[in-house]
């Protein structure tokens with residue numbers, strides 16, 4: 270008694286026990302918009318599926334438990350989830366954001382939310398003195414981070430940033446898409462809100478777009494639930510079910526993907542045509558110690574720079590196992606060219622400054638045979654090389 274279940278157990282068991290009526294082990298898909306009242310003034314707790322739906326509720330309870338929060342909420346996409354969180358801000362609020370950010374979030378903040386009088390300040394929050402300098406101004410109302418960041422895999426200290434945000438009275442929001450609750454639970458380190466693009470590791474099969482928000486405390490959970498209900502960007506019952514199903518295998522998928530990512534990172538680190546490899550699992554990664562204090566594994570996304578003698582388009586066109594596609598976190602290995610794909614919305618000068626150059630490649634390592642992935646990337650570099658390896 271009293272023994273805490275491991276995360277893999279919690280994951281495999283999501284939704285189990287939900288159906289009290291028939292004992293269905295898989296959560297039923299309540300494909301319904303509305304619910305009939307039993308009699309005047311009395312329903313069974315559901316009235317309209319924008320407000321609540323039992324299948325979505327099973328998912329929302331599952332993610333709340335996995336993250337150790339008070340309330341989970343499911344949205345139609347990761348961006349819808351982040352939009353809902355952003356509507357907590359008011360005109361005049363300043364939000365401190367990590368500079369190496371998912372491109373879509375940057376676009377949302379700059380092109381849409383900023384029009385409502387919210388100011389976003391971008392800075393390298395992997396440097397705690399930078400965090401302190403901004404918070405000491407006394408105007409920051411919220412801190413929004415991703416770790417490891419995208420696409421340069423910079424590590425932000427969730428514990429230390431969380432502490433400083435709390436002292437400054439700022440809301441601390443973590444986009445935990447890259448690690449998933451299997452590898453890190455930011456609420457344990459002081460996050461007030463965790464968001465996920467469930468399209469990535471939680472769904473895991475590149476067959477669904479979805480987003481999740483978890484609030485650490487009930488009051489904030491209620492505020493976010495009100496926003497979800499009022500704004501209405503909910504996840505439908507079928508997609509909620511697909512997501513629950515995907516989540517069950519998160520632990521095994523992540524273990525295998527990480528093993529493959531470590532293999533590929535080691536191969537690239539030794540490759541004469543690769544100049545830099547960004548992966549928290551490598552011994553010389555500058556954020557490695559901080560990362561492993563807060564996460565139980567390196568994750569399975571890595572980036573690297575091709576040597577200037579490698580023709581970048583030919584590299585991408587030569588891949589056979591790794592797919593050129595704009596996402597991460599699924600069973601299939603995917604690669605993107607951040608400068609022209611995921612981060613194309615960031616102005617070129619800003620991109621250069623951040624280090625998102627044309628030679629940068631990001632790979633989300635999947636669960637294929639690791640040797641096949643390594644061979645594929647190795648052969649593509651070979652084919653794209655316009656000169657012999659630098660000596």
Ligand SMILES: *Cc1c(COP(=O)(O)O)cnc(C)c1O
Pocket residue numbers: 346347348349371373374415419444446447465466467468469478479480
């Ligand atoms: C993909 C992604 C998002 C956006 O999620 P969608 O489901 O595509 O809307 C947000 N944050 C991060 C870190 C992501 O990778």
